Every structure is written in C-alpha cells, then in structure tokens.
Amino acid sequence: MISIEKAYKLAKTAHNKQKRLSGEPYFSHCQAVFDIIKNEWGIEDENILCAAYLHDCLEDSNVTIKELSKKFNLEIATLVDGVTKLKSDKDTIKKLLSISYLNPGVAIIKLADRLHNIRTLKFMPLRKRIVKSRETLDIYARLAESLGIWNVKNELEDKSYFYLSPRSYKKIKKQIDQDSRTQENFLSFIKSQLSQLLADNNIDTKIEIRQNGLYSLKRKREKWAIAGWCQPNNFNRINDLISIRCLTNNLADVYLALEIIHQHFGKIVDYQKYDEFIGANTPVNGYSAIQTTLEFPEGPVEIGITTKELEEFHIWGVVSLLRTKNPNLSDYIFKLVFTPSGAIRFLPKQATGIDFAYQLNPQLGADMTAILIDNDQFPPSAILPHSATVEVLVGPSRRAPDPEFLNYCLPVTKKMIESQLKNANRDELICKGKKILESILVLRGLFVLTDVHKQTNVLLYNLGCQGPNDLYSKIGGGYISKDVIKKELDLAKITKADLKITSIKLICPDQPGMLFKLVSIINKFKKNINNIFYNNDELRLLIQNLSLREENKIRLYLKNDKRFKNWTLV
Secondary structure (H helix, E strand, O other): OHHHHHHHHHHHHHOOOOEOOOOOEOHHHHHHHHHHHHHHOOOOOHHHHHHHHHOOHHHHOOOOHHHHHHHOOHHHHHHHHHHHHOOOOHHHHHHHOOOOOEOHHHHHHHHHHHHHHHHOHHHOOHHHHHHHHHHHHHHHHHHHHHOOOHHHHHHHHHHHHHHHOHHHHHHHHHHHHHOHHHOHHHHHHHHHHHHHHHHHOOOOOEEEEEEOOHHHHHHHHHHHHHHOOOOOOOOOOOOOOEEEEEEEOOHHHHHHHHHHHHHHOHHHEEEEEEEEEOHHHOOOOOOOEEEEEEEEOOEEEEEEEEEHHHHHHHHHOHHHHHOOOOOOOHHHOEEEEEOOOOOEEEEEOOOEHHHHHHHHOHHHHHHEEEEEEOOEEEOOOOEOOOOOEEEEEEOOOOOOOOHHHHHHOOHHHHHHHHHHHHHHHHHHHHHHHHHHHHHHHHHHOOOOHHHOHHHHHHHHHHHOOOOHHHHHHHHHOOOOOHHHHHHHHHHOOOOHHHHOEEEEEEEOOOOOOHHHHHHHHHHOOOOOEEEEEEEOOEEEEEEEOOOHHHHHHHHHHHHHOOOOOOEEEO
C-alpha cells in the first residue's frame, strides 16, 4: 500500500494546476479511474492500482518514464507508458502496437480511463463527443468484449450510442421501458416464483435479473429482423430483453434446477429455444450455462441456469482472474489486426488467418480459401503479424470448412469448426430423419410433425428430445426406431382418428390466386382450415373433419385443375 500512497501523491502533485472541462481538478479523473478498478471491479493488484493513479503523468506533466521506473518499478512504468500510447487514433495505435503486444494490465487501465471519460462526455464540445463515441464503439467496446468484461462493454456501447444517435437511443429505451417484461410487478413475481420453486426442492439458488444493453438489443433486433425472426420495430419476439439468471452451487444443481423448471412451467417451455452450453458445447467466449425460454403472456423470457462461479467469469472475464492471486493472463495478451475497412480486431498472439476469419463470421471461415496480409496472399494457416491489414478470400459457399483447418487454429476457433463439421453431419441425419418420419405421418394425416404444436411437445418430452431437430437426427441416425416412433405417436394422440385432420401439400412457386383457388375448393365442403403454412415454394393446409368421401372429391378437383401439378393429400 506504500506504493499506492506514493502514486497518489505523485499524481496529485503532477496534475496540481490542471482542470478538466467540467471545471473539476484534473486529479479527480485519476481518482475516478483508480476507484473504478479497485472499488467497482474489485482488483487489488498493486501495480495496476499505482498505474491507475499515474496513467496520465507522462503525457500531462514533467514526469518521465525513467523517473517512474526509479520511484516505483519497471512494471508500473511499463503500464503507464502503454496506457499513454493508447491515447491515439487508429493509425497511431497501429504504428505503436506493431512492435509490442497489448498487455492485459494496460487494457484494464485504459478501459477504466475510457469508461470514466465516456461517463463525463457531456462536458466536451459536440464534435469531440461524436469522435470519442465512435472511437469507443470501434475500439474500446471491442476490447472490453475481447477481455470478457460484458457489463463494461454494454455501458461503453450504450453511452456511445446515446451521443451518436440520441433520437434512436431514446426511442429504443422507451420501447424497452414500456415492455411488459421489464415492469417491476412482472419481474418481482417471476423472481419470487423461481426462488420459492427451487427452495422447495432444496436447491440453494440465487436469482438475478439483468437487462441487456440497449445497443446490443438494437443490433440483435436488426439481425433477427433480416432473418425474418422478429418484427423490425418492436422487441416482442426477442427472448433476452431481460435475462433471469438462476445461480447454483454446482453443475449437478444446474441440471436439477432445469428439470424442476421444465416440469413446473412445462406448458410454456419453448423447446426450440433451448441451448446447453456445457462441457464440449461451451462456445468460444467460455460461456457455460443452460438457457431455456418460457413463453409468458407478456412475451418470451430467457432463463439462464449456471453456477455462481461461472457467472462471475461470464460477467467479468479477465477482471475475475485479476481478483485472484497469481492470475494466468496468457490468453488475454492481444495483437491488433485490421479489416480492409479499418475496423480493429483483438486476437491472441498465435492467431492465424483462420482465427481471424472465424472471429469475423463463422460462415466466412468455412468459405475461406486464402488471406491477404497487407495485400500479399498467404494460406489461411499463416500466423498474422501485429497491426496487419487482413482480407479473407473466399470460394463457393459450403456447410463446413476443410477439416485440415483444425490443425492451424486456436482452441476457441477449433470448437467452432468442430461444431460446423458436427452440424453438417447432423443436417444429413435431420434430412434423413424427416423423410423417415414423414413416411409414418402421412398415414396419420400429416406431413410435418410441428404442424400440431401441442402434441409435438408431448412427444418430444416423452422421448427426451430437446427439439424437433433433435428428434429428426435421432431417427435419421437409427437411435429411435420406427416402431418406437409409432408407439409414441399413438400415446401422444397423433393419429388420423384423434386429430381428425387432412393435410394438403403443394410444391409450386407462389402464383397469384393459387391459395384463393385452393381455399375455394375446400369451402365447398364447409370445413374449417386449421392452419396454412407456406415456406420455400411449399404450401400446406390442415383441414378439420373431412370424411373419406370428401377427401376423394378434393383429390378429383386437384387432379382436374391444371394449375395444381405437384400436390399430395393425406
């Protein structure tokens, strides 16, 4: 603590006559950076705390790096020097970091420095606010993400978003604040219900509720809207608008809590939004949890179940390591790589072109054939130098990459590639399983199992499947036989007699009047159309209570109408 006191006194003296734009003494900024690291983030590392006080001394006073080395130690001087160099724009950062890696201690101090500056950005002129906000999004939010400090990433993004697009920010905030799922009564009810449910089953669980960052939610909604999964102007289908976290003491209790939650909320569990990121399924960012979605009347809500220890790492990343003695920070020593557009990416020291491509986009990684490093072409396996500009060259799109890529990438990338290879094989099994199941379903008035959603959930639960694709892949792989499927379909009442359903399937491009003509034919029999499905030139109708005679008449109509060429009725 003596060194910290010395650093405090030196920094206060060095900045004695300086003021911030707010009118406060400049040293208040140094104190704020120290407080963020020590009090908000809980880091006790003496070298980092000293450097936090001293981080502006080299630039804003007569203190020299030689003097810092003499009064403190070389590591503190190096940290301060590193933070000083990171005060520049992209071009200067590129030049400076071409000769050295980004030290995680430097990164921590710089993030705290930027966090305080963005919190007090209102005192800067408008032009500088825009510049600093853009820089924060492009560089420092990405740095926080690379270090796994997700709450800092969200705050940097949201405050930058506020200054860059204030109208959009206020509109998004209003939408989220007015959403039923963010209201105190709803959150209190769900939290207390989960707490009581798990306590009654003797599971020691801490329930936490967190709201995602506004900027992150906005980006997610844009992405989902493009994919057709949600509307572009509301958050109704976004399931992690708020995240409810169930934190247990061990992994065994994680699975027990999941079982209890699914049993209790069975009717509103969305099995298609179930994810298990545990063990071999842990994604590249180290996130380990089970996520399930409950469809409340207010909207879908994601429930994350994990251990208290894992959750701390999820939120704090490298900070959680620095809170311990003798932390291993080898995975957090970064080099910077630039995209052709000038965007910065932080990568581990041994990262190759394959790692770079997969960080940008896993599909880009699967399609890559070579890379350009500062305009010179290399194989994807080449290790990238510091501060290089890298472009990914691609060939025809494919489901999975060359398996040889596994030999030339970091463990985190390897997991993505293995997942792609596994999914490519799984897709084949799913396709095979769908065909086998359809051959069974057509005798029961169906083509697709999920056309009867309620009964499907019963079947999936009885067979221990996480979703329809899990069922298809197990059928395709021979793990569930036809006889077992037929038996379970009977138990779930997915039969022609129980459902009283007739299905019609047409394979045809969308044509004007096609659906109207088909509906007109069915209306002749005054029967109810349960559902209409249209996807990828396939049109399916589910009709209730048709007799065999009526089915045959519809077959005749379809046969005699030349517009209906490729059709099936079951």
